[in-house]
Amino acid sequence: MLPYGKQTIDAADIQAVVDALSSPMLTTGPLVDQFENDFATATDSNHAIAVSSGTAALHGAMHAVGICEGDEVIVAAITFVATSNAVLYCGGKPVFADVEPDTLLIDVFDVERKITPRTKAIIAVDYAGQPCDYRELRALADRYGLHLIADACHSLGGSYHGRKVGSLADVSCFSFHPVKQITTCEGGMLTTNDTRWAERIGRFRNHGINASAEVRQQQNTHRYDMQSLGFNYRLSDLHCALGISQLKRLQPFVRRRQAIAEHYRQRLSDVEFVDLLVDRGDRSSGRHLVVTQWDECRTGVSRDAFYHHLRQRQIGVNVHYRPVYQNSFYVERFGQNETCPNADKAYQQILSLPVFPTMTDAEVDFVCDAVIEFSQQHQQPQRRNAA
Numbered sequence: 001m002l003p004y005g006k007q008t009i010d011a012a013d014i015q016a017v018v019d020a021l022s023s024p025m026l027t028t029g030p031l032v033d034q035f036e037n038d039f040a041t042a043t044d045s046n047h048a049i050a051v052s053s054g055t056a057a058l059h060g061a062m063h064a065v066g067i068c069e070g071d072e073v074i075v076a077a078i079t080f081v082a083t084s085n086a087v088l089y090c091g092g093k094p095v096f097a098d099v100e101p102d103t104l105l106i107d108v109f110d111v112e113r114k115i116t117p118r119t120k121a122i123i124a125v126d127y128a129g130q131p132c133d134y135r136e137l138r139a140l141a142d143r144y145g146l147h148l149i150a151d152a153c154h155s156l157g158g159s160y161h162g163r164k165v166g167s168l169a170d171v172s173c174f175s176f177h178p179v180k181q182i183t184t185c186e187g188g189m190l191t192t193n194d195t196r197w198a199e200r201i202g203r204f205r206n207h208g209i210n211a212s213a214e215v216r217q218q219q220n221t222h223r224y225d226m227q228s229l230g231f232n233y234r235l236s237d238l239h240c241a242l243g244i245s246q247l248k249r250l251q252p253f254v255r256r257r258q259a260i261a262e263h264y265r266q267r268l269s270d271v272e273f274v275d276l277l278v279d280r281g282d283r284s285s286g287r288h289l290v291v292t293q294w295d296e297c298r299t300g301v302s303r304d305a306f307y308h309h310l311r312q313r314q315i316g317v318n319v320h321y322r323p324v325y326q327n328s329f330y331v332e333r334f335g336q337n338e339t340c341p342n343a344d345k346a347y348q349q350i351l352s353l354p355v356f357p358t359m360t361d362a363e364v365d366f367v368c369d370a371v372i373e374f375s376q377q378h379q380q381p382q383r384r385n386a387a
C-alpha cells in the first residue's frame, strides 16, 4: 500500500541518533537547546520550546495564554481532534468556526460571528499546510483583545506575505509525527516571541518546576520549586538529535512536496467531479496534504466509493478530517447544536492523496490514473460520446 504520508530517514539521521545514544545525557541535555535554537532560526521566532508531541504543544499554548474554566476558544471545525481537546484539558470550551469551502481554512467572518464576552483565544489551523489569513485574524484578535494561536502542525516550511510559519501568531504549535514535514518519531515544538510565555511553557513541560535537572547540576544545588501544575512533556536528546538532523533538510522536503502537488494539479485540474483545494497567491504551503473534493451531488456517487476505488489499487488515501463536533464525545458533552455547513459538506467530499518527499513521479502518475479512471466511470454516456 502506498501510504498517504511517511518519513524520510537517511544515514545522517541514523548516525545522529546513534551518537546521541552514546552521549552522557539521554534527555534534557545540550541537544534540546540546539534543536530549539535551530528551530527558532528556521521559523524567524525569538523562542522555540521542544515538547513531547504536537498535542503537548497545543496544551502548552492553552496554558501559556491562561485558558481556564469558563473561557471560550474558537477553533477551526475541520482539524485533528487534538486541537480542540487542548482547550478541554484547560477547562475551556471549544467553539467551532466554519471553514472556507475552497481552502478549508478557518473562515474569519464566522470567527467574528462566534465571538462572545467569554472568548479568550482563536486557534487557526493551517489546514493541509497552507497558512490561514493571519493579517485578517490578527486584526480581529486585536480588535477583540484575543490571543491568536496557530496550529501549524501541517505548515512547517510555509509562509504568508513573505513571513515564515512560526512567526505569524502569538504562539505556534508544531508536530513531528512521522507523516509531518520533519519527524522526531513523536515530538512537538512551540514558537513565540513572548519571553514570559516561553518561560511558562518551559516550566509546564517539566511539572511546573522552575529549574531543570541540568541547571541544578550546573549550579550545584538540589533545590527547586514547583510553581504551577505541569506535566512531563519533555522531549529527549535522542529525539532532538533526529530533529536537528531532519531540520537541515526541511527546505528540500517541502520543495519536493510542492513539486508533487504541482504534478497532481497539472494532471487533475481538468478532471470532472474532482477538485483540488485552492492555493491563495499571497502565501506558500508547507504541503502536508494534497486534498481533493469529490462531487457527490453531481455524480450521485459517494466519496467513500472514491476512497474504496483508490484503496483497491493499493493507494493509501485518507480523510482529514471529520468535523470535530461530530465525534460522539463532543456530541455527548455539547449536544448536536453546532452549525458549520461548509465543514459538514466538505466532510462528505474530501479525500487526501499520497504526498511525501520520496514519492516518485511514477507513483504520482499511478495515483492520477486511478483518479481519472474513477471520474470517467461516472460520466454520463452522452458526455462520453461528445468527448
Ligand SMILES: *Cc1c(COP(=O)(O)O)cnc(C)c1O
Pocket (backbone or CB within 6 Å): 053, 054, 055, 056, 079, 080, 082, 083, 125, 151, 153, 154, 174, 175, 176, 177, 186, 187, 188
Ligand atoms: C498531527 C497534528 C496534531 C497533533 O500532533 P501529535 O504530534 O500527533 O500530538 C495536532 N493538530 C494537527 C492539525 C495535526 O495534524
